[in-house]
Amino acid sequence: MERAVTVSLSLEGFGAEFKSIEQVTNKNFSYLFNQGVMINPTLLLVLTSAPVPQAESGASSEQMVAIFLMEIVLMLFFGRLLGELMQRIGQPAVMGQLIAGVIIGPSVFGLMMPAAYKMIFPDVVAQKKMIDAIxxxxxxxxxxxxGMETDLRLVSRMRRTAFFTSLSGIIFPFTCGYLLGEFLPDSMLPDPSQRLVTSLFLATALSISSVKIVAMVIMEVGFLRRNVGQIILASAILDDTIGWIIIAIIGGIASGGSVNLKVVGFAFLGTIAFLAVSFTLGRRVVAYVIRWTNDNLIIDMPVITAILILMILMSLIxxxxxxxxxxxxxVVGILVGQSPILTKHIxxxxxxxxxxxFAPVFFTVAGREIDxxxxxSFYQIKIALLFILIASFGKVVGCYLGGRVGGLGTKEARALAIGMNARGSTEVIxxxxxxxxGVLNRDLFTLIVVMAIATTLVTxxxxxxALSRIPPxxxxxxRLEREAAEAKEFxxxxxxxxxxxxxxxxxxxxSxxxxxxxxxxxIMTTVLELGQGERRQTLIPKDKSGELVKSSVEVGARSQTESGQEDSAETPTLIVNRMSVAELSEGIRxxxxxxxxxxxLGIRHVLTSSRENGEENMGGVGDLIQQFKGASALAIAKGNEKPEATTQALRILVPMTGTDYSRRGAEVAVALAKASKARVTVLHVSPPSDEMDVIRRPNEPLVAGRALVKEVQSLGxxxxxxxxALVKVSNTPETAILRQVRRGGHNxxxxxxxVRPGEKxxxxxxxxxxxxxxxxxxxxxxS
Known part of the structure; x- marks a missing residue:
């Protein structure tokens, strides 16, 4: 079937027949808009991707695939190579990928070797659509x-400054960009009758900061966790989100220099509703999908497939x-990034x-569009410089004023304005x-991309x-010292x-x-309870152990809120499974x-059981602990106090040595003490000086011991x-520990x-x- 017939059939319900897709996208776009039809970028891409007969392309499908693969190879090779070179000189890799697109595009490759360029990049619609799809x-x-790298807590923590910076940083350059579009000569516009839409696109393109480029620049200069770096990134998040909503509305509902208020209202209200549902119900749905997929499917990388499906579905919405x-x-990226499990792995x-x-291909394709x-001509160079100056002036001035209104000092506001001027990937998109x-032509496209490259290179x-003049x-x-210390902890x-x-x-x-x-x-938690009967799963079971865990989780969550480290006492996800004793080891495995x-682990006789004694289930648990790659904690209840009463008034003793697993035990003890508002006593037992080897100094173990307990004090x-902190001298550490238990009244x-290898x-x-x-x-x- 011819392409024109396909389009005619799909649009005949609107009372018009179109002989070519060009008529849809150019001449009759306003007709569809005036009929109340929602025209958006994806619809146009689908329509323009309609099959082209082989006679039009002049090449067989096998030849087209071979050419497609050759194009991919060139883009990957030059994109990654120039990205490497740019990173070596302190610039983002995306800049190298854009330059690679220029080199293999018509500006360089096409000019120097036109025959080879036309062979590798033929001017055939179907061939272009193969690359465009990727x-x-x-x-x-x-x-x-x-979105996964976006931390919404930054927006919350710096919301006042971020709001004023983002708002001012959009209004100023948006106004400048709009005025620029209104005063451009008709010869530079793709369609002078659509000047309004072109001006709005220019205004948006000049006003958005790229979250990706801003984050990369801040990361490369080592300021990602600095206050000013967080403000820049939080402002860029708001800036980018608002910008995408603006560009999406403009691209989807404006045509022929007019705006359909009904369509605008639907798009605006739909966007608000979409974001509201996504960040309430959607957060739970995405977390549940990730957990369920990971826990129940056995194919390779099921979670990645689930996320890609979610991404496409949300994109369609x-x-x-x-x-x-x-x-x-x-938005899906943000929700995945907030998932309680597997975030880093995903x-x-x-x-x-x-x-x-994908990144090298996309940015190289974008670079190829640069002419x-x-x-x-000198006139065009002046226009390019004008684009750069207007974009930079509007962004820098707007963000600086927004930062000052938001409460920043002069140095911080200056650094904020400079950081927000980084464009790059967002402008290219x-x-x-x-x-x-069709609201931008190749000339305006090139000028926008040149502006994006220039602003990003100087940032x-x-x-x-600017940041070197703002010491913490x-x-x-x-906070920085705390984060640096936590990076070394487990x-x-x-x-x-x-x-x-x-x-x-x-x-x-x-429990x-x-x-x-x-x-x-x-932490997201799953409880396996041993009992009689069939295995079952429920969110809030009636079993005693499940209730103990649930109540303790709530106590621990409240402790975080009361300490000021969390804004709400929301408890983590808790799932409880029950299984019979017979399936103990296999169920845990x-x-x-x-x-x-x-x-x-809290299982009776788990330490004293072994396979030699015929206790297969308990011995199997011991094997699991030895094979488990993560950390494990075994609870052994002793003394006259009930476990529930013990944890209501914890008095924790932590014996310390110089090993890494000893340090991890101290970390767990401090976390428990924080949750229960308890005190911790850390004890290091050093051997007597007469037992020292001749190489070490007599007081060296004491000095090392004091350093160990001091580290735990810093953690606390x-x-x-x-x-x-206590440092004792004894040739029998276990005796010293037991003596301290009695003296300190520890429970x-x-x-x-x-764990040592063995049968038990x-x-x-x-x-x-x-x-x-x-x-x-x-x-x-x-561990």
Whole structure:
């Protein structure tokens, strides 16, 4: 079937027949708009991607595929190579990919070797659409990744400054860009009758900062976690989101220099409703889909497939309401980034494909659209400089004034204005959309991209200069030190916790401690309960252990709110499964494979059981602990106090050595103390001087011991936990620990251990003695 017939059939309901797609996109676009039809970029791309007969292309499908693969190879090779070179000189890789597109485009390759250029990049619609399809998918993938890297807490924390900066930073350059479009000569416009739409596109293209470029620049200069860096990024997030809504509405509902208020209202209200639903119900749906897919499907990378499906579905929804598909992809990225589990894992898997394939292809395709012959005259060069000056003036002045109104000082506002002037990828995407809609021609497209490249190239050195004059002080300095310390710890990196308990005292103790730990750290938690009967799953079970975990999680979550580190006492997701004793080890093994960072165990006789004694289930649990790659914690209830009463007034003792697993035990102890508002005593036992080897100085172990306990005190200070430090000298550490338990009235020992290979769980002779003789409960943190 001919392409014209296909279009005619699809549009005959509107009372018109079109002989070519060009008539739809150019001559009759206003007709469809005036009929109330929502025309958006995706519809146009679908229509213009209609099949072309082989006679028109002059090449077989096999030849077209071969040419397509050759184009991909050139784009990947030159895009990645020049991206590498740009990064080596301190510029973002995207700049190199745009320059690569210029080199293999008509401006260089086409001018120097026209015959070879036409062979590799033939002027055939179907051939172009093959690359365009990859490029359009690349846009969605880039916005998905950008959304995952977006931290909405930055917007909340710096909302006043970010709001004024973003608002002022859009209004000023938008006004300048609109005036520029109104005064451009008719010869530079694709259609003088659509000057309004072209002016609006220019205004938007000149007013949006690129979140991706801004984030890359701030990251490269090492200011991503600085206050001013967070303000810049938060402002860019608002700026970018508002900009995409504006560009989507303009691209979807404006035509022929007029605006349909009905369509504008539908697009605007639809966008508001979409964002409201996405950030309320959508957050839970995305988190549930990620967890369910990860836990129930056994194929390779099911979560990635689920996320891509969500991205496309959300893009179709935004397409339907009349805004560009990129908004849907961006929102899905934000929701995935806020998922309580697998966030880093998902980002790593997606980033490789996007950075290595989609980004080079998209930006190289965009670079190929740049026609430098536009700058062949001095007049055109002046126009390009005018674009750069107007865009920079509007953005810098607007953001500087917004920063000052938002409460920033002169130096901070200056750095903010310079950082927000980085454009790059967003302007290229906007210009590509405008070009595909026909409201921008190749000349204006080139001028916008040249402006984007120029503003981005000058931003890193200027931003380094501005930021170097803003040293961290006060609260910011303390926060940076805290984040640097947490980067070396393992507790802040935990995303998912598994609790396996029975109805014993050990199980009750583990349930309560694990609940406190999960609540204080806001970690997604699954509870496996041992009992009689069939396996079942419920969100709030009636079983005692589940209730203990739930109540403890709520206590731990409240502790975070009261300490001022969280805005709300929202508890993390808690799921409870029940299984029979017969399926104990196999059930835990199956659950572990779903991806957990830490395992809490409270099972009677788990330490004393082995396969030699015929206790297959318990021995299997011991094997699991030895094979588990994450950290595990074993609760052993002792003493006269009930586990529930013990955790209401914790008095924690932490024996410390110089090992990494000992340090991890201290981290868990501090987290428990913070959740229960308890105190921690950290004890290091040093050997007597007469037992020192000849190489070491007599007081060296004492100095090292004091340094160890001081580190834990620093950890407690950061977390708001009181830590008492003790260094004792004894040739029997376990005896010194037990003596301190009695003197200090401690009711819980938290000790870092490392499991030794064997038929049953064994953590060394000293730990065995401690477990045998301890008058209070013990939590063994194995890693």
């Amino acid at each position: 490029s359009q998918l690349g846009i969605l993938m880039l916005l998905l990744l950008t 935004t397409d339907y309401i009349g805004v560009h598909t990129v908004l849907g992809a961006f 980002e790593e898997q997606l980033r490789g494909l996007i950075v290595a394939f 430098l012959t536009v700058l062949k 906007v210009a590509t959309i405008g070009l595909s809609l 890193p050195p200027l931003l380094r200069w 002080t006060g609260e910011e300095k303390e 507790v802040p990196k935990l995303e998912r916790l598994l609790i396996a308990v029975d109805g014993s005292l050990d199980g009750k103790l583990a 309560t401690l694990a609940g406190l730990f999960a609540g204080s750290r806001k 199956s659950e572990i494979q779903k991806g957990y960072d830490m395992l809490f 200070k950061r977390e708001g936990v009181s830590v008492r 819980l020992i938290v000790v870092g251990v490392k 769980l064994f953590f060394g002779r000293r730990i065995a003695v401690l477990l045998d003789r301890s008058p209070c409960s013990v939590l063994l943190v194995n």
